[in-house]
Amino acid sequence: MSLAVARTPGGAALARRAWDGFVRRREASVLVVAIGLVIYFQAASPLFLTGDNLRNIAQATAPTAIVAVGIVFLLVSGEIDISVGMVAALAPYLMHYAIDFYRVPAVPAILLALAIAAGVGLVNGLITTRLRVPSFVTTLGMFYLLYGVLLTTSKAYPVAVPEPVKGSLQTWLGAGDWASLSWCLLVVAVFHIVLTRTRWGLHTISVGGNPLGATEAGIRVNRVKVGNFMLVSVLGAVAGLMEAFRINSIDPNIGGGTRITFTAIAAAVIGGTALAGGSGTVVGALLGMFVLAMLQNGFNLIGVSANPFFLIQGIAILVSMIANQYLSRLRRTGRS
Amino acid sequence: MAALVVEGVAKRFGALTALEDVNLHVDRGEVLGLLGDNGAGKSTLVKIICGFHRPDRGRILVDGVPVALRGVDHARSLGIDTVYQDLALVNELSVYHNMFLNRERRLGPLLHNRLMRRLAEEHLRDMGVDIPDVTVEAAKLSGGQRQAVAVARSVYSDARILLLDEPLAAMGAKEATIILDLVADLKARGDVAIVIIAHNYAQALQVCDRVNILQQGRITFDRPAAETSVTELTDLMVPSHRDRRRLA
Numbered sequence: 255m256s257l258a259v260a261r262t263p264g265g266a267a268l269a270r271r272a273w274d275g276f277v278r279r280r281e282a283s284v285l286v287v288a289i290g291l292v293i294y295f296q297a298a299s300p301l302f303l304t305g306d307n308l309r310n311i312a313q314a315t316a317p318t319a320i321v322a323v324g325i326v327f328l329l330v331s332g333e334i335d336i337s338v339g340m341v342a343a344l345a346p347y348l349m350h351y352a353i354d355f356y357r358v359p360a361v362p363a364i365l366l367a368l369a370i371a372a373g374v375g376l377v378n379g380l381i382t383t384r385l386r387v388p389s390f391v392t393t394l395g396m397f398y399l400l401y402g403v404l405l406t407t408s409k410a411y412p413v414a415v416p417e418p419v420k421g422s423l424q425t426w427l428g429a430g431d432w433a434s435l436s437w438c439l440l441v442v443a444v445f446h447i448v449l450t451r452t453r454w455g456l457h458t459i460s461v462g463g464n465p466l467g468a469t470e471a472g473i474r475v476n477r478v479k480v481g482n483f484m485l486v487s488v489l490g491a492v493a494g495l496m497e498a499f500r501i502n503s504i505d506p507n508i509g510g511g512t513r514i515t516f517t518a519i520a521a522a523v524i525g526g527t528a529l530a531g532g533s534g535t536v537v538g539a540l541l542g543m544f545v546l547a548m549l550q551n552g553f554n555l556i557g558v559s560a561n562p563f564f565l566i567q568g569i570a571i572l573v574s575m576i577a578n579q580y581l582s583r584l585r586r587t588g589r590s
Numbered sequence: 591m592a593a594l595v596v597e598g599v600a601k602r603f604g605a606l607t608a609l610e611d612v613n614l615h616v617d618r619g620e621v622l623g624l625l626g627d628n629g630a631g632k633s634t635l636v637k638i639i640c641g642f643h644r645p646d647r648g649r650i651l652v653d654g655v656p657v658a659l660r661g662v663d664h665a666r667s668l669g670i671d672t673v674y675q676d677l678a679l680v681n682e683l684s685v686y687h688n689m690f691l692n693r694e695r696r697l698g699p700l701l702h703n704r705l706m707r708r709l710a711e712e713h714l715r716d717m718g719v720d721i722p723d724v725t726v727e728a729a730k731l732s733g734g735q736r737q738a739v740a741v742a743r744s745v746y747s748d749a750r751i752l753l754l755d756e757p758l759a760a761m762g763a764k765e766a767t768i769i770l771d772l773v774a775d776l777k778a779r780g781d782v783a784i785v786i787i788a789h790n791y792a793q794a795l796q797v798c799d800r801v802n803i804l805q806q807g808r809i810t811f812d813r814p815a816a817e818t819s820v821t822e823l824t825d826l827m828v829p830s831h832r833d834r835r836r837l838a
Contacts, residue, residue: 428610451703452699453694456687456691456694459682459683467674467680468678470642470674471678472661472662473691474661532682534679
């Protein structure tokens with residue numbers, strides 16, 4: 255009898271702690287939104303949760319979510335990169351040039367494209383940290399520079415995926431039904447651990463949260479930032495290559511321009527990453543990207559024109575930013 | 591042999607001369623109090639000894655060996671550790687991550703969070719600091735708690751030369767006692783050389799073996815704490831203030 259009485263408040267306290275822990279997680283609100291959208295769209299259209307449609311959503315999510323992972327790291331360290339979409343557009347061309355013009359074998363050509371992307375990130379990082387140009391401006395310049403390189407070298411024509419990469423390589427790296435989502439989930443899992451459980455992640459948070467303090471603690475702030483610029487560029491190239499393999503063509507307008515970049519930043523922000531640096535979540539960015547992809551897909555399914563989609567996306571960004579500000583104020587005063 | 595010797599160090603920031611010609615020394619097991627007006631260059635001197643700034647002239651000797659400090663990391667590897675005036679805590683990180691910042695314990699490639707959490711709890715308990723939960727973000731700590739965490743971080747780092755820049759600034763009476771007791775314990779251990787920058791002369795005389803005064807970028811006074819007094823120190827400091835007022 256007394257045991258049962260004692261257990262009841264214990265159970266309630268446990269449930270309460272679990273609830274508190276859930277609410278305190280930055281991913282909580284976007285997870286609730288994602289689940290809500292699934293329920294709503296499934297109710298509105300029975301096609302929503304079919305295998306074919308889920309594949310559509312997965313394919314719309316994966317490449318941009320991979321870019322968003324890099325964006326989260328960069329935002330957490332207090333910087334931003336708006337040139338990453340252009341790296342994504344350029345990377346498949348670099349592979350195509352290497353294979354078709356210089357007879358480089360397929361795998362080294364892909365690695366070469368990733369290495370050049372890393373070089374772009376290195377330049378972005380060095381200009382930002384050594385020459386103290388704000389990263390928004392650095393990467394704005396890099397965006398136009400790469401756009402020029404892309405249009406000049408490709409003459410703005412799309413090309414076919416080079417023969418040597420066709421076959422199992424192309425299937426594994428993006429053309430397979432669930433290939434892009436599998437890579438995306440792998441990248442998210444690995445970098446979630448990197449951000450939360452490794453020295454690099456801890457230093458990335460420190461550099462964004464308190465740059466002077468991080469320097470005083472002996473952390474090489476510039477090195478961490480440059481590393482994250484390189485990370486986002488390489489992930490951008492991965493996303494661009496994956497898209498080229500999936501649609502089986504290399505197109506200067508795919509991924510290119512600002513769309514991948516802005517959607518990735520939107521996903522990161524909706525997922526709970528603050529632009530001011532010091533906090534962010536990789537899993538949240540994935541959920542944020544799912545939400546954006548589901549909105550676009552669901553509107554199509556239930557026959558709403560795609561045009562109001564951007565209206566919803568805009569509102570989603572504003573609402574999540576306002577909620578973030580409010581939540582971080584709560585956290586600071588210790589009431590969360 | 592002195593654990594730390596500073597010889598003829600000068601530092602300018604643009605047109606501003608922060609340090610003219612600084613000479614000082616500290617032995618193991620000795621606590622040196624560094625006093626001086628605001629803007630006398632105390633924090634600049636600390637930031638040169640800990641590798642944050644590079645001096646324009648002069649040199650630093652650790653255990654008699656001249657060292658050219660390349661950065662904070664380098665200084666730390668030589669056993670020089672610092673509690674900065676701004677504390678250098680990252681609000682977004684937990685207390686125990688802050689305590690092991692850039693000195694993380696790892697298990698393979700991953701952070702060994704369980705070990706760091708346990709050590710942080712032990713260190714803070716040994717110090718007598720009351721922080722119920724070391725997993726809370728540093729943002730949630732009070733001013734005194736923050737200071738205690740920053741001091742604990744340096745004290746338990748196996749530092750052989752410890753620099754404390756205004757360690758008592760945000761402290762209540764009880765918390766200040768905790769820090770002063772800790773310094774006394776370290777002194778008793780005999781293997782750590784300690785430099786404390788202080789504002790409060792009484793506290794400085796209580797804990798320090800020797801007192802130096804930094805004025806206009808030079809050390810103008812160097813005497814054992816036992817041979818001076820709050821009155822003498824005040825008399826030394828106040829005229830310089832009056833002089834400057836007269837000139838202005």
